[in-house]
Amino acid sequence: MHLISQLCFLLCAAALGNAVVLRPRDPVKYQLKTPPLDTPWTDKVGRSPWPQYPRPQLRRDVWNSLNGIWTYQAAAGAGDVEKSPPLLPYAEEVLIPSCIEGGISGLQKWGVTHMWFGTYFEIPQEWNSNERILLNFEAVDYEATVFVNNVRLGRNTGGYFRFTFDITDQVKRGQLNSLKVFVFDPTDDQSIPQGKQTKRLSHIFYTPCSGIWQTVWLESVPKNHITSVDISGGMDGQLNITVHSNTRQPTQVKVEIHGLESEYATQRWGFESDQLAKISVPGVKLWSPDSPKLYNITVKMGDDLVQTYTGFRTIKSEVVNGVRRPILNGKFLFQFGPLDQGYWPDGIHLPPTHEAMVWDLELIKGLGMNMVRKHIKIEPDLFYEACDRLGLLVIQDMVSMRVHTNARPSDAEQAEFERQLEIMVNEHKSYPSIVTWVIYNEGWGQRTDYFPEFKIVDRIRVLDPSRLIDAVTGWEDHGTGDFLDNHHYADPQCGTPYYSRLSSPYDQSRIGFQGEFGGLGHRPEDKHLWPVEGAVRTINETYEIHANTDSYNWRAHVLLDLLKQQIERYACSGAVYTQTTDVEGEVNGLVTYDRRFVRVDTQQWRTDIQALYSAAAGRA
CATH class of the missing domain: 3.20.20.80 (Glycosidases)
Structure with a gap:
């Protein structure tokens, strides 16, 4: 290892309570692999991909992307996840998010069903120490087991869906924290929702995608916070909205809809969380392919505030x-x-x-x-x-x-x-x-x-x-x-x-x-x-x-x-x-x-x- 890398690894291992075991070499450095075919955007990916806030219907101001260079190594099999997670760094650098089969990942590997991904992260100093820290994954294909500072948080199954862990009690503020993810992806070796992914390529079935293929990110939220907002607007101006909270205890919610006609401008309503509210919104323009009119909406529940939007259509x-x-x-x-x-x-x-x-x-x-x-x-x-x-x-x-x-x-x-x-x-x-x-x-x-x-x-x-x-x-x-x-x-x-x-x-x-x-x-x-x-x-x-x-x-x-x-x-x-x-x-x-x-x-x-x-x- 280079001297600086060696010192960093020693400090990280000590901070995390790991036994200090030096690897014989640094991870293989990330380099964009030349895919069989590129696009006009292949060389524009960079090392901080997909910087956009990943959930446009539940936006908060305080968040931090973990996308970028992680490390990766293949695992021997399913039993590896039951052992202590291997020490970081892993054998090769990989760009997250990506499919390991693609050139953008820097790996372009095929046929791996069990694998480890890992990185270090810090909690920004300016984040409120009284709030909770959420670790969000937008999608991992197919089954992900997540560890923070070697504490197993849980497992998610399904290659196309988001999942979240509250990691407040596992992270250390002011220090580096380790994040390790064990991924199992059987593709078509099992009957799972897989779509057109296959290891048995044929005319209308294609290269599979394995690994952490959508954004990973941290978020700071109040103890009682909004987990999702179900919202639909009809052509009659009725808005059906349910604000879901993590506590599932009815809490007063305030909603503002912006961008209405000038005589209404911004309208405000109040109701309780975790139950359907039906409100009549005056003066709406309808959403359609010819006129895709959207309205921005602010939702406030206690100390939590999120931005969302909707269109009115039936x-x-x-x-x-x-x-x-x-x-x-x-x-x-x-x-x-x-x-x-x-x-x-x-x-x-x-x-x-x-x-x-x-x-x-x-x-x-x-x-x-x-x-x-x-x-x-x-x-x-x-x-x-x-x-x-x-x-x-x-x-x-x-x-x-x-x-x-x-x-x-x-x-x-x-x-x-x-x-x-x-x-x-x-x-x-x-x-x-x-x-x-x-x-x-x-x-x-x-x-x-x-x-x-x-x-x-x-x-x-x-x-x-x-x-x-x-x-x-x-x-x-x-x-x-x-x-x-x-x-x-x-x-x-x-x-x-x-x-x-x-x-x-x-x-x-x-x-x-x-x-x-x-x-x-x-x-x-x-x-x-x-x-x-x-x-x-x-x-x-x-x-x-x-x-x-x-x-x-x-x-x-x-x-x-x-x-x-x-x-x-x-x-x-x-x-x-x-x-x-x-x-x-x-x-x-x-x-x-x-x-x-x-x-x-x-x-x-x-x-x-x-x-x-x-x-x-x-x-x-």
Whole structure:
């Protein structure tokens, strides 16, 4: 070790009460690995990534990001977590947050199922010593066991959800504190909610993500503090709000809504925490894709103060001129947008930067699309905030379970799937852009010895009565939920009296929807391809391959015109085009995987998409 590093390690070990055991060398220093394919933002990640406050609907002023350089090492197996955590530093430096399989992590490692991550941190001197210290993780894939100063705090299961520990009694102010995280990620070795992650790469299943892949941060809060705010505003100006506290003892809450019309300006209300409050807000403008109006809200409970926001809008299912439709703010709104996988060649599950993430969404919005289907993946909260601000409806899929075997989930696995689905709904039900929850995609991980989606639909309606539910998108439809949702490549079959294998005939009691179609492919220049042999070999499995972009865009025009005719003639109420970007061996994106080459003829697509909305208006 270098002398300074050696002294630091000795001091840290002594302060933490560890036996002093010097490692033979420093950790391997972090260096951005060259990914198989980069993006325009790969070299902009830096060493303090994702500095944005990670929970835009529960903002506080006093917080501290722990993102940056940590250390990492593989573990021997599951038993390692039952032993004393190994001493820091670990063998290699790693950038947090990241997937260890991605180049941004500095590791680019595959096939590791058990691993340790560690760092040191201090509590800022200016933080109030009478307050509690919270340690927050936005997402760790898949199972995380957390230690502070070698005290085991607990374990979290689920690769897409936030979790928090109160570490006040474990930290030492004015000293360095150690943070160690043991991660277990089975990917598809077990039946867990995993989405498209796989160790068995194939055409539509991709590189997995393991490790601490979203922001880690500290927060200072009063002893009695707000843990979450459930909030939804309707087109009638009614605001439903529940302020949850850590003590769950009813406490007086004061709410201010800002940015109302000048005659109202700021409105104030008072009510108690931990119970639903319904308040009437005067003079609101409604949120919609054409006018994504948001209102900032201040919530004060005792000594705790948080900032949040909402949009006022109502989504429901109603019959319009004899056809059941999705209704936004009292009007039939045809929904059109892409299947959005949310994969990146450099970051795998995590975009390299916030700017990169928003670039994808602005591309979608710029084509005139008003919706995005977030496909069997859950994004950082900042993604949904961006959709709120841009005016993009979100159809949010639950993350599917294992699909590489015909075995259906056991009762325990089904229960875990349903537990995590409830977490997804509860964590995201305050984002106005989300209008639909999807339970199952194409029968993946779906029980068919009985039909659990009936019970799940009923449960979601209790948790969140403000949205529609798509129980089954694709097939294995048994008649529940708000949609009859068909998949058909390349041409659509949207609310039509004809259908193909695996699909179901149109059900006039539900909304006719095209959950996936299109998928037109085009092999770009090699410099835009994911240069992994196994992926390249699968390119021709893309639903329909075109030799050039002229052919690609002509065929897209034909398909969009066919969709328009189905809107005019039948009961088509929305459609999802596959897909936003290429992903590994799939080359059917609006843009290539590296986000450097846009395939679509922008003006043509804008015109064709506007024609869909015009056709729908003619049926409204």
